[in-house]
Amino acid sequence: MEKGLLIVLSGPSGVGKGTVCAALRKRKPELIYSISATTRKPRQGEADGVNYFFKTKEEFQKMIQNNELLEWAEYVGNYYGTPIEFVKKTIDSGEDIILEIDVQGALKVKEKFPEAVYVFLVPPSIDELKNRIEGRGTETADNIKHRLSMAQEEIELLKHYDYAVVNDKIDNACSKIECIIVAEHCKRFRFIENKTKEGV
Structure with a gap:
């Protein structure tokens, strides 16, 4: 059976x-969405193994110690991370899985899973990115300035990705x-790997 792909979709905040x-x-x-593990409490309507893998802090810390996460971070007192086991089971079953993540998280994933496909979503321009962030109506002027500064720094990290896709229109992207x-899926090395497994 042909293995699935891990597609890591990343880019600056506000890019879409x-x-x-x-x-x-x-x-x-058919594209599987990578489910994160978290220590935050489930919200109404959320189910374990569907929206998140809900863990206690002790369980999550054990996952960190046992190297069971592709990446993790602490945010507002809660842990969030990407379990390796779920990703590996999915691709071993021949299904493709997509992980939507920020730039820093994507670079951590690349350290442990370099064979994934890394796609950087690029804004049409910094001005357009500013318009999108302002359009949310949730950010102060200082926050917007900080996010734009961060975005410019993150765009410099594009060199670590396999592909760049400009998010001008959603359908185009x-x-x-x-x-x-x-x-x-048509890459030569994947074809050779599959044929070798089949004994051809």
Whole structure:
């Protein structure tokens, strides 16, 4: 059986990672969404193993100690991370899985899982990124300035990724990512690996 792919979708805050990821999953319902582990309490309607893997702090710390996470971070007193086991089981079953994550998290994942496909979502321009962040109506002027400064620094890290996709229109971005997935499955080394396993 051909192995699945781990697609890591990343980019600066406000670029539209969540929107593109949601649209991509509607277009490709077979694409599995990477479920994070967290120590925060479930919200109404959330289910364990569907929205998150809900863990106690002790369980999460044990996962850190046992090297069971591709990456993790602490945010507002709670831990969040990407379990390796769920990712590996998914790709071993031949299914593709997508992980939507910030730039710092993606670079941590690359240290442990360099064979994944790394896609950087790029804003059409810094001005457009500013408009999108301002359009949320949730950020102060200082926060917007800080986010834009961070975005410019993160765009410099594009060199660590395999692909760059400009998020000008959601449909265009999704089409390009779908093409990337097809191309990656057609890579020579994957074909040779599969034929070797089949004994051909």
